[in-house]
Amino acid sequence: MRLYLINPSNPLVTITKVKESRWNRYRVWKPLSLMVIAGLTPPEWEITIIDENFRAPDYEAMPRPDLVGITVFTAQANRAYEIAAHFRNLGVPVVMGGIHATMCLDEAMKHADSVVTGEAEHIWSQVLKDAQHGSLKRWYDGGLAEINAVPLARHDLLAAGYAFGAIQTTRGCPLNCSFCSVTAFNGARYRQRPIPDVVLEFQSIHEKRVLVVDDNLIGTRPEHIARAKDLFCAMAQANLRKEWVAQSTINFADDEELLTLAAKAGCRGVFIGFESPTPEGLLDLGKKFSLLKNRDFRASVRRIQRHNILVVGSFIIGFDIDKPGVGKRIAEVASQYGVDNLNVLFLTPLPGTRLWEQMTSAGHIVLDTFPEDWKYYTLTFPVARYKHLSLGGIIEEMISCDRNFYAMPRILHRVWNSLWQSRKPLITLVGNLSYRRNIRLNYKAYADFKYYWENRHN
Numbered sequence: 001m002r003l004y005l006i007n008p009s010n011p012l013v014t015i016t017k018v019k020e021s022r023w024n025r026y027r028v029w030k031p032l033s034l035m036v037i038a039g040l041t042p043p044e045w046e047i048t049i050i051d052e053n054f055r056a057p058d059y060e061a062m063p064r065p066d067l068v069g070i071t072v073f074t075a076q077a078n079r080a081y082e083i084a085a086h087f088r089n090l091g092v093p094v095v096m097g098g099i100h101a102t103m104c105l106d107e108a109m110k111h112a113d114s115v116v117t118g119e120a121e122h123i124w125s126q127v128l129k130d131a132q133h134g135s136l137k138r139w140y141d142g143g144l145a146e147i148n149a150v151p152l153a154r155h156d157l158l159a160a161g162y163a164f165g166a167i168q169t170t171r172g173c174p175l176n177c178s179f180c181s182v183t184a185f186n187g188a189r190y191r192q193r194p195i196p197d198v199v200l201e202f203q204s205i206h207e208k209r210v211l212v213v214d215d216n217l218i219g220t221r222p223e224h225i226a227r228a229k230d231l232f233c234a235m236a237q238a239n240l241r242k243e244w245v246a247q248s249t250i251n252f253a254d255d256e257e258l259l260t261l262a263a264k265a266g267c268r269g270v271f272i273g274f275e276s277p278t279p280e281g282l283l284d285l286g287k288k289f290s291l292l293k294n295r296d297f298r299a300s301v302r303r304i305q306r307h308n309i310l311v312v313g314s315f316i317i318g319f320d321i322d323k324p325g326v327g328k329r330i331a332e333v334a335s336q337y338g339v340d341n342l343n344v345l346f347l348t349p350l351p352g353t354r355l356w357e358q359m360t361s362a363g364h365i366v367l368d369t370f371p372e373d374w375k376y377y378t379l380t381f382p383v384a385r386y387k388h389l390s391l392g393g394i395i396e397e398m399i400s401c402d403r404n405f406y407a408m409p410r411i412l413h414r415v416w417n418s419l420w421q422s423r424k425p426l427i428t429l430v431g432n433l434s435y436r437r438n439i440r441l442n443y444k445a446y447a448d449f450k451y452y453w454e455n456r457h458n
């Protein structure tokens, strides 16, 4: 039995970025969920993982599969439906899963023979058995998996050539930020994989650099942090020789022992969501506010950097509090915090979030012709109506933010700081230049987007 597991092209990665800047290969992340599904698949299935973000496949030239599984993030939905139509026209059954298929079940069911919602660990073997017997159900609900049931991902099934390997060590997040669908999809209970499994899986990754895809690497409670320390100890003892980056909340900075162990285990960078430069904006977030209030962000960032760990600060433009001038304010605040790189996103109502509910009921979602408009739900386009910022205004704020933060004198200042602090000035320089180059690429993407917005009903 032949199984294709497909990661549809993501418009953010493939269309506007990668082809035009070679640094953007660092933005192509491996489709880890498909490697996990492959790990759950029994040996009688011959598995091929197809990542459209890595290389465009020629489906016509490939042997006919017996089953196709497609994972779907919101921005990939259109392409996922095209791929599904191609295989269904050939009479090949298609199963869809992932966050978007879970949050938009009715829509996904129109395009697939079967949809798996939630996590697949408990349900996938049943899906395969039913497919073998020609009796696929329209819908399987996997719910939340027992974390011990997560298999080792099949890292052997993807070709070499990615900048980063990928691994997941935890699932779930209790913070339930208004704009984030992680709590809705993976649950509020923070679940940590068994440490021996994580170490073993790390050892099976070919790449030297690894992206830890956890949405919240260390968690929030003392027992979460204690387990994170145990994990980092085990990784250091296993002498993995990997360098990894991860996403964390700012409480990563609060524990010297944790930072020391993370650095010993190979941690070289963290993405931290600061989200808003104003206390009022932070209040919009939900529980995460409690981690952020009254904090000396500059001192927190510096504590992390002292361990030779780069800090990428992430902010969002589009909160109700955001007025003209917010872009420049974010650039200035991020510079004050001393982050090495800045990544700013438009507030985007993704299905499954509280923000989606709020914006839908207020009638603030403008790009709402679905599934077509999903392609703009990459967090890099303003798809909604924002309280104090027009379409042109919010795009100007984003451009102003990028231009300010990535102005050459500011880049050189950061590189000098990095040198002065005996960190890694070359990485800081390359990272900053890569972001700076994308500013020019974004102009065209914004112009195309405005044209689409203005002509969407013609």
Ligand code: SF4
Pocket: 173, 174, 175, 176, 177, 180, 181, 182, 183, 215, 216, 249, 273, 288
């Ligand atoms: S802390 Fe991060 S992962 Fe958790 S809900 Fe907020 S944005 Fe999502």
